[in-house]
Amino acid sequence: MTISAKLDDLTIMVAGQGGDGSLTVMNVLSELFGRRGYHLYKSRNVASRIKGGIAAAQMRASVISRGCTGDQIDLVVAFDQEAVTNVGADLSPDAVVVFDSSDKPLDRRNLADSVRVIEIPFGRYAVRDLRRDLFKNSMSFGVISQLMNIDQDEAEDCLRHTLHRLPERVLLPNIDSFADGRKFALADKIASGGYPWHLERVTRAKHLMINGNDAIAFGFMAAGGRFFCGYPITPATEILEWLQKHLPAMGGVAMQAEDELAAINIALGAAMTGVRTMTATSSPGFSLMAEGISHSGSAEIPLVITNSQRAGPSTGMPTKPEQSDIAMMIHCGNGEFPRVVLAPGDPGDCFKIGAAATNLAQRIQGPVIIAVDQAVAQDARSVTPFDLEAVEPHDGARMSEDALQAMATYRRYELNPSGVSPWAVPGTKGGMSLVTGNERNEWGLVTTVPAKRREMMEKRAAKIDHVRADLPKGIRGGDRAARVGIIGCGMQSGVIAEASERLNARGTPVQYLQVRTLWPVLDETAEFIRSCDHVYVVEHNGEGQLAHLLDGHGAFGNLRSLTKNDGVPFRCADLVRHIATFEANTMHGDAA
Amino acid sequence: MTISAKLDDLTIMVAGQGGDGSLTVMNVLSELFGRRGYHLYKSRNVASRIKGGIAAAQMRASVISRGCTGDQIDLVVAFDQEAVTNVGADLSPDAVVVFDSSDKPLDRRNLADSVRVIEIPFGRYAVRDLRRDLFKNSMSFGVISQLMNIDQDEAEDCLRHTLHRLPERVLLPNIDSFADGRKFALADKIASGGYPWHLERVTRAKHLMINGNDAIAFGFMAAGGRFFCGYPITPATEILEWLQKHLPAMGGVAMQAEDELAAINIALGAAMTGVRTMTATSSPGFSLMAEGISHSGSAEIPLVITNSQRAGPSTGMPTKPEQSDIAMMIHCGNGEFPRVVLAPGDPGDCFKIGAAATNLAQRIQGPVIIAVDQAVAQDARSVTPFDLEAVEPHDGARMSEDALQAMATYRRYELNPSGVSPWAVPGTKGGMSLVTGNERNEWGLVTTVPAKRREMMEKRAAKIDHVRADLPKGIRGGDRAARVGIIGCGMQSGVIAEASERLNARGTPVQYLQVRTLWPVLDETAEFIRSCDHVYVVEHNGEGQLAHLLDGHGAFGNLRSLTKNDGVPFRCADLVRHIATFEANTMHGDAA
Amino acid sequence: MTITFTPSHPIWCAGCGHFGVKNAIVNALAAIDQPAHDTMVLAGIGCSGTIQNNIDSYGYHALHGRVLPTALGVKLANPDLMVIAAGGDGDGYAIGAGHLVHAFKRNPSVVYVLMNNGIYGLTKGQRSPTAEQIDPTTERSIDGISLGLSIPGSSFLARAYSGAADQLNAVMVAALQHAAAGRGFAFVEVMSPCVTYNDTYADWSGRVTDVTAMEGYDPTSRIAAFSTVHTLAEQGRIPTGLIYQSDAPSYESAWKKEGFNVPARIDVSRSIHQNSYSSIMEKYAF
């Protein structure tokens, strides 16, 4: 970090043992940077357990809006040695480490000499002066605020705002503790290094600070979603909780089922009545929903299923991101049926796609899957306010009683070129009908007559063409004339956009495509790939699932898979280095 | 059918209402043709209901062993009009229809003039003379036996043998009824046409008459399988029933669980103790097992899972064949883990692959899936006796207590180049260990440290290379120099072999590959495809799943997908016509 | 009038107990004047799982074992419908057992008719959780009424016998009334013999015992009902009739409270809700 250059883009980490409350320090920092007009990207790194295990919060504050965390960490607030040891390699050369030395002094063996360490026994002081270890958090904020040359009033106001839910008797000692922190910073020898940072004050239009799960739930509701049924699972639970909080007031229902099988089947039942319905889960739970998804496709029941993917296989790493369910989402569930799989890239996109999926499910009367990964689902970032006016619920082929009365004959599975049959929901006079997951005739009565079967398979398959033109298009960027392409989705979106910017800046022309519709594979994707000499497909899994998908559906042969499956997102710098090196070699004819 | 030419290859259908017992006629005919030395291929065509609905049995009797039913039907025994109406278009021009005219005379509108019809009111006679409608079956056999010029003793012996389980008081009227049938045939005006057929008497070495489900169960047991847990579902139930019959006597356990989730998890529990274990299900049940399969891969528990695929999606057509779960079997279950998917082509192959899968599961300590379709699973055919001596249980990396004592340190998930860790099962002194579906260190304790995670992902992935050389190779045939290839698996095996024979005979050189390992895609498959100008990939689904799989894993671009998803197998003649036409056009440059 | 689906003919074997069940449902719907279009019959998978095809109503064929979750979804999304779930003993007591426990617990106003024949009919005769002997194991059969009694919150537990139409009709009417009144989950187990794989008519005819006819029987006491059910079972008898009924609150009644509006019929046009949406968005402002 060169001080002048970096204050427009700073990455901070606060780390301690899970459950010790240290993460509130990050909340005050967000408040502070937010007020100063920075954009934020926040992520957490926790073990799948309640207490104990390293829990770290990371935040990138930048003047330009960014979709991923920074390459290196500039400031660390650490409440134990393990936190510093873990993060050592990821520090920028001139990083500052603020360390709680209550237990023992910092062992700085794995830190570069250029890293500056400020050691204060926060915990000890907090217990000594205020009788409670927890106050160490406010104290550490006091230190940092001094370090950043924030004046006391502004800093205290941020702290008060963040802690405004606390009762006065808890708030006050926190303020005291904060003030103590500032005093230590002033008095202590750390002052000798000066206060290195001067934060910018930027004007930024109003934004939202929100994570992907909440935004999906919101998009669903905005498109008329009024029924949700789910089962708690990391990292999807926020969707259940958000809708439990907001749907009842909108006259809707959001309920917790006894398991994922119940969740998707309760959802199917509700959806049959015409209410727009979603369920959400994460990878193992999605595995369990496969039979229900196939049923949604077969019985022609509109349903949105969100999969907030976590690292697999099986129970895997519940709190880590991965994009390793791509092939599963496209191929799971027995037999063949039409489905749409959409992949938003950030919370703003999550809102849009949450809404789009809800309408698309009505329009295809079948399953629409929203694929996010833990990073998109749980990382919060600043995005421009949602365009509420752009969302209007779409009724698909739903019929009113009047429309039904005008028909000579009503068959639930009427054949027609769009594949989407007019639909009268239960309760509609004269619309009595049969819904089934068996192969059937137009009335819904079971049949295996080959000719009928073929007609029904074709009818269902036709639905995709019916909506193809309205499937979410990808986002393209970079140098549109470049012969080298980058493709990614979800958590890669911010990384590939930034990597493209840097590559172009350093003379390696690239363009990128953030894919938003994974299935069906859109023509635009094939065209993008064909327009390039070769394309890097960046994804967080080991097998290169997205690359295989694109390859298998167009036989391109010019895809290069860049994968990673260790639970840690690609850093922009790594991607830039990898592609730049590879390209340099290619130009010299060393690689194919 | 030209009489002299066809008696070495005859296809017969017996059809009536489900549950009216008419299918026993087919059993007597099998006995008869079997004694005469014919090879048989038998299939059934039933609705998924107990009584009612057309139930038809079909049998091809041929001097050369064949792996599919004939192109056209030569003899029909029909107990109602619907049966004849349905089959009309599939009759050979000189077919014979033996019709039960008890209700009314046959409406032969959709039959070619050349088809000969013999009408007898079997049911009416049976009720009149013997007071029971069911005896019509034996009566109809009497007629056919006369029609085929079988003398009374031989025919009666076949009947007695088939009905030997019946008590004397039921057997006798059946024999009477049979004799009556012969008399009608002699006396009635049908005699005027003469008795057209003279069956061959061939010498054929001893064979087995068995279906694929039974053969898989047998292969599993022969390779040391001693634990099975399943849940009834068409068309996989025979595996459960076979093992319930045979495993207890071998000291094993075969049990019916309360559902598929219990079935696969009970199986996982058993497998952890070291007993070789299998579960089996059909498509919707397989959907439900996805989470367990991922767990088998993650926790490294050896398990064989058989999927007897039926037509989907969802409940679909339970009694119809389909190969529409190929992509699901390869990609289902969240996250990435090593798995093997094998596809036997006939009951003989089912035995071999049942055994191979059982050993492979031990060797990779993970999931091995056997993929069959309803046709391979339930059609019975004559195959050469199983080579029992070729099967020897393989212990994988299982360790005795002594071997364990010799180790300095035992870790359940020890890293090593094969990816397969030495394994001490519960009950082994000193081998205490942890098994988990979370990411973990070598001891089995949960971790998310990126470096450990990468090691563990690599360890598991390595297992496939460890066994790659021993994965079942495909079966190649046809003209090895041909530039046109055909690929298929499972129910296509017999059809592509016979189509290849006919195409080569008529001057269209082709070679074929029956793929037996679907996943991983073997090099031999890629080589076969590369060695051809183009390859027809024949499969029973709509999307061309096998073709996409091969394409996506080698970017060949020379695959032509031939698909069908109406529940009726490809007929050899259709395949021959299609390929021959396409090739003729290609040669003239009309098609690409 | 628009021509629409008309009930088809049952495909069951002649003599199958399920005929009686179908008739009872049809009769009960007529008895309470339930309009066809406000009725939804959901069925599981099995021979029992074709009953919806034979009743004049909206019909649905669920996944195996999942008829109760789907029925709950329908009921919550449109509480104005009469929701009848139906299925076999395999569907309800084997693969569906967990959902049954939670249906008793939640107590939605859904009628559940479980056709118990002791076997899996459609898959050709395997033993179900109510099979009286399961070889080679020692398992004892499940008693759905006893299970229902054990779950606090259950509100209507009845059993009838397909071979005794009058009692079956009466029980079915009571069940529909319980649900129609919004009193909660009405569970009716019908002993419904499978003549093809497990013909129990003779056996069951001699064992069914109407508790309603027992002197002093009190269907409002959970403890007494449990005692009676288990005492009769030990005597080899099959208790039938309305065995237990309570006033536990129904599941949907809780939802109906807070501005609940029949989700299936809410007007979701943007114009109506935009203000609410905006104020929620405002909370994320930054």
Added chain:
Amino acid sequence: MTITFTPSHPIWCAGCGHFGVKNAIVNALAAIDQPAHDTMVLAGIGCSGTIQNNIDSYGYHALHGRVLPTALGVKLANPDLMVIAAGGDGDGYAIGAGHLVHAFKRNPSVVYVLMNNGIYGLTKGQRSPTAEQIDPTTERSIDGISLGLSIPGSSFLARAYSGAADQLNAVMVAALQHAAAGRGFAFVEVMSPCVTYNDTYADWSGRVTDVTAMEGYDPTSRIAAFSTVHTLAEQGRIPTGLIYQSDAPSYESAWKKEGFNVPARIDVSRSIHQNSYSSIMEKYAF
């Protein structure tokens, strides 16, 4: 001696009820002299689902809700093992409810320790089927002992409280002895407070009531037990102790009969079995 896995330290929050459960299992294993290598502890997913890491035995971490099926598989394949299944109330009463019903029904000699804290701990505090109030619904909580009583075939039903170590230890020893003696499924529900999301120590301490101390309590009567459990519940009390025990036959005893041979240890070499295989093949000869 080969170095192998040694129990790790629990990762629970200080004060979590699960500590007491772990201690009781460790104590009970010692009390009955159970060798570590012949013991397998299987756990579900949840905070409770890490207990196997802290006990000297073979350990397994099941899928969420599936610990009972896996435990059954282990027990049937190797009946010589002491098999202990453990998990939370979400694991056992929500997603695992169907398997629990069938475990009671089958009665395999497996110990099942269900740690009931009324919430989902690991996923941060959602309400479980034993939560006493679930908004906005009217649901009443499930009572596992009552559920067990309702299933014919259940053989050991006990409850203890993590805050009362002596009774917990005694109950745990009895459960292990029940299973060790091959008497069937030993179900122990431990009230095990979650200090972080649902601190019920104060509440529960005042409500637990040891039935064993009640005059004339007869744990061999299913009907009496049901009556006691429901009567106490109505009084707001939580019945603890050995509530019911019977001599219903165990599931594995049925299998042990016919030439059963511990599947996990059968020698499956071809040479031994080839004759049997040949004679089976002969039946298909044609």
